[in-house]
Amino acid sequence: MGAVIELDNVSTIYEGERIPSLHNITLSIDEGEFVAVIGPNGAGKTTLLETINGLLPATSGTVRVFGKNVKTHGLEIRKKIGYVIQNFEIDSLTPFLSKDVVMMGRTGRIGLLRFPNQRDWERVFSNMQLLGIEGFKDRAVGKLSGGEFQKVLIARALTQEPDVLLLDEPFANLDVSSRKRVSDLLTTLNIERSLTMVFVSHDINAIPEACTRTIVLDQGRIVCQGELETVLSSSIVQQLWQRGKKHD
């Protein structure tokens, strides 16, 4: 079991900015790991995920996924990385049906000049079923609630049948029972298919129990990592969340 994701001294600076949003990150994630990344708002969690899949080019350092440099093999690598984007406000008139949006996850995987076949649609519907959204398959995504749309985004990423799954605050809009459902689903995928996962959250309480490692990010740096228990009891983390509470 080799490293699937390797970051070597990576810094990422947004265009037009001066301060790096990621600072000299060195990190290696093995196949089958379930990594949780936590940190306050603006810590650089989203930036980290998008640096891994190459949507944001690393300003310095190298990012390798599946042993290949993301800078040169980005397109090919992204076909095998699922990305559940941080929930966004969707225009209520968006003219795409839920099932079509879920199918879009498979676009790169199916490949150019090919059309979705029966098997592809079966994947779509079985994943929608797993998330309990099969009833919305013919609804326009713009008409869904935040939580329902969130589930569509998760189903979309699963339908890609990725080897690595990046999740950005996937629980943000979910109620307690939906959280449990998604959390169980992720755990099953991790254990049964040894799917490598990076799970981002600003909420310490949202971390699924199956997580094998927790990384704490603050101001673009990794400040602490290890098993969840150890991390939570570290003084740095307690300070961070203490600070957060005062701001609230």
Next chain:
Amino acid sequence: MIELPLILLITALLGSILAGLSCSTIGVFVVRMNLVSIGYCMSHAAFAGAAFGLLINVDPMFGAIVFSIATALFLGPLSEKAKLESNVVIGFLFSIMIAFAFIFLNMIPGNAATGAALSILWGSIFMINLNDLFLLVLLSFVMLLFFILFYKELTAMLFHRKLAEASGVNTKMFFFAILFFVGFTVSVSLKLVGGLLVFALIVNPTSTAYQLFFDFKKISLASPFIGVVSCLLGFLVSLEWNLPIGAAIVVVSSLIFAFSILFSPKRKKGKKPLFS
């Protein structure tokens, strides 16, 4: 009603149908991808290019293609970056293109060019020849093929460009392909509809289709249909009342759009939310 030789009538009729088809097909992308201002700018660049073509005595369509593609090459990369910056440049470029167009038109010597010059401004069925018709056929065919072959990539991108890129779609390539299609479409439709109005033919039928449907598949079928109907009706109106064809088409397509707003299912039932 004006009497016209049959061959001219048929050429113009087919030209109208194909211009309607190609403009309203590419319109689906322009409207959804927020390319309205960049497309608007390209269509005015095409107008300036056509005027320049007349000035130096080459086919206006050729000048239009060169100018609008050059604009796409310049604005494309810019619009990928900071939004504000590109809008400022678009506004600036748009006015400069109109200014150029008028300067070029003014510089065309003698009276002979006036008819041609005016028709570039507001379109004419007399300007369109077999050559143009052939190009329109070719463009419509290539564009429909592009749309069908890459439907899956294109819709993924229209839904959310970043997510499409994240699942392995080369969105940059498709983005530029779309800009080029916009450039070619406005250029070959320009003689018929006119430089000032051609962009309305891209936006109106599509906006109508977006009013009527929630399913992208239906929108992408309805938009070309509405485009063709608008052009056919516009063509008839223009013959009947001896109006410039471009203006007639735009008035017809705007009326259809107005009706679609009245009857849009997106606006029916339930009260308008308090905040939206």
